[in-house]
Amino acid sequence: MTAKPFEPVIDSTEIQGDILAGFRKDHVRLLFVSVADTALPAFKGWIRAITPKLAYLDAVATFNVMFSAARRASQNGEAPPLSATWMNLAISGQGVKRLLPQDQWSQLDVTFLDGPTEDASLVGEPDNGSPGGPQSWLVGAPSHGHDVLLIIAGDDLADVERGTSEHTHALQNLVEEDDAVTVRLESGNARSAQPGHEHFGFKDGISQPGVRGRIGSATGQYVTARVLDPKDPSYALFAAPGQPLCYPGEFVLGYPRKREGSLDPNDTIVDPTIPLTKNGSYLVYRRLRQDVPGFMAAAEAMAAQLSQNQSFGPRSAGFAAACLVGRWPSGAPVIRSPLADDPALGDDSYASNNFQFAQASHLPMYGAHSKILPDNFPQADADTFGNTCPFSAHIRKVNPRDQTTDQGDGVRTLEHRILRRGIPYGADFDPSKPGSDNEDRGLQFLCYQSSIQRGFQFLMNQWANSADFPLGRGNDIVIGQSGEAQRSVTVLAPDGSQVLVTFPQRLVMTTGASYLFSPSRSALLNFFGS
Ligand code: N7H
Secondary structure: OOOOOOOOEEOOOOOEHHHHOOOOOOEEEEEEEEEOHHHHHHHHHHHHHHHHHOOEHHHHHHHHHHHHHHHHHOOOOOOOOOOOEEEEEEEEHHHHHHHOOHHHHOOOOHHHHHHHHHHOOOOOOOOOOOOOOHHHOOEOOOOOOOOEEEEEEEOOHHHHHHHHHHHHHHHHOOOOOOOOEEEEEEEEEOOOOOOOEOOOOOEOOOOOOEEOOEEOOOOOOEOOOOOEOOOOOOOOOEEEOOEEEEOHHHOOOOOEEEOOOOOOOOOEEEOOOOOOOOOOEEEEEEEEEEOHHHHHHHHHHHHHHHHOOOOOOOOOHHHHHHHHHOEOOOOOEOOOOOOOOOHHHHHOOOHHHOOOOOOOOOOOOEOHHHOOOOOOOOOOOOOOOOOOOOOOOHHHHHOOOOOOEOOEOHHHHHHHOOEEOOEEEOOOOOOOOOOHHHOOOEEEEEEEEOOOHHHHHHHHHHHHOOOOOOOOOEOOOOOOOOOOOOEEEEEEOOOOOEEEEEEOOOOEEEEEEEEEEEOOHHHHHHHHOO
16 A cells, blocks of 8 residues: 655754755855863853754745745846855764763764764775875864864855854853864855856756655645646655655654655654654765866866767767766756757756656646746656666766666665755866966765765765666766776767776865764753753
8 A cells, every 4th residue: 555645744943954944055164163171061051052043944944935035036036135144053973972971972873973984985985094085184084073063154255254253263262271172164155156056067956855844833834845736747746846755854863754665655664763863963074175177187088988989979078077967067957958058958947857767757737836937948758778868977876866776666766865055165276377276176065864874875885986886887977986996987879889988086085074963952952052
């Protein structure tokens, strides 16, 4: 028997706002705080004092709805003059062990407690001291751990910088002793030349899982807006085209999540929680340095190799790069626009995510209330064998959508979704500027999940870094961190012949990492701050 979909009521005054709603801000500051033993009592007082100032789901979701409505109403789609600066707090494995008694912290997830250095080789980092490995990390290296992460995010740069300097100062002056509290600052900013695009030049933040549930009460606003008409065949299972609905327990502890192994997306379980863990979420942080000239050179070399295949004929570096990502720079998906970018498709945030891989896409029926323009772009054919969007393309590796994978039916992919909250850091690559190629730039990658094992760790270990899974034909070249191992992809040419392309170097290097727990408001007050 198939279970019916249902909408859990989400405790929106308890859950920190970045988890389910996302801050969606252009400026983010990450304050990694380390506290000496002598400062711990004062630090608990600081946690108590800051807890009411953090932004929770109710406020952030309400703001995001207002912001989106104002943007839709503006003539040119520009950002409306609404601004907010939000803060959230997360505690590292080291931090929980220092702030809580063992009988409490031992109830938290083991992968989180062990931390990213223990997990490094499993997610593909070298453990022999070479770059990318924990010894080289600027954040979270074994020699300098941190206890908490304070996230400050806002629309207005001056506001964010003011908040950052006030909180840094307050922390550094918590106790009189010098250096008893230290703060390592990491910054992220939308790229001014290409807002919304990461440093390789691709639009990011398009595809996120939909989250079931209503905020605050059984009649409250949905966590993820539903834009489909009830007559659309995907209505029961999707929030928007290409955005399947997941149960909130995939991301927040104490709510229903899909039963592992079940082929019914509405067959759920609730993991037992205690007051410490209820309404909390695990946060993975990765400081990912991007080699932009290296990516461009790799795309050129790949294009030259593809062009040698007669049935491909001449192919550009842009085509090769799109094969590696699965989207064009505008965000248009390769599966819907196989030969060239389609900026109008990329600009349409719904149409650009309206696709599956095993089934052809269809013209969505949007609800009248949603006021979304019809998706008149050419629809995608089914691409079961990866003839159009290579199996190794980044977006297909980390979300194979409806395709049957090594895990079985495509519905099982719903067990491995994450909520991404990344933002670029560093100056744009400028080939005319001497030394620009050696500058540090990349992505402050952040993602939330209810289990690091099912989320980030699984995606990296089982899929991105594996040449065989989920569908074979090579590594995820964008994020594959497979140490010294060979990096290669096999692309199918139009006549079905295979082109093997190997990549000499990593294009993304891990330069920092942290596994954190983002507790509920009550847990911060009753456990961490008491
Ligand atoms: Fe990825 N990129 O520019 O190529 N990513 N990512 N990512 N990523 C996505 O759909 C990128 C990283 C996911 O549902 C897009 O929002 C870069 C890690 C997931 O279709 C682009 C880096 C992990 C998705 C990039 C990086 C993921 C996704 C398309 C590192 C963890 C959604 C835009 C520097 C496992 C897939 C979009 C879906 C999309 C890029 C890191 C995961 C352009 C450069 C570490 C789940």
